[in-house]
Amino acid sequence: MIEGVQIALTRAVGRGLSCRCPRCGRGNIFARYLKPAASCTHCNEAYGKIRTDDIAPYFTILVVGHIIVPLVLLVEKLYAPPAWTHWSLWPPLTLLAVFIVLPRVKGAVMGWMWWLGIRGDEQH
């Protein structure tokens, strides 16, 4: 956590979840779709060095999987549509969900890492 700035973990993660700066909640945390901004456009907090690596895709798979798989099972149980319907519906819906969820999860992880004061390149 940055000295002089006391923000609750839930607030920092929530701001990251909305792709906003965990510190001020106003600036964007991303310069492009998944590329972290070098610094916040509002408070100038540095984010360019935070590396989330693979944790954001892992959490995204967890979240999207828990949304899509029950829907697939529910549709199959209720309507039993032909296989081509499943193949036409679920892959694009899954991709759409991933494109929506991934930056939010990455922002939340960045908010969490920022709150902890880690960058992801620490040596053990």
Ligand SMILES: [Zn+2]
């Ligand atoms: Zn900011």
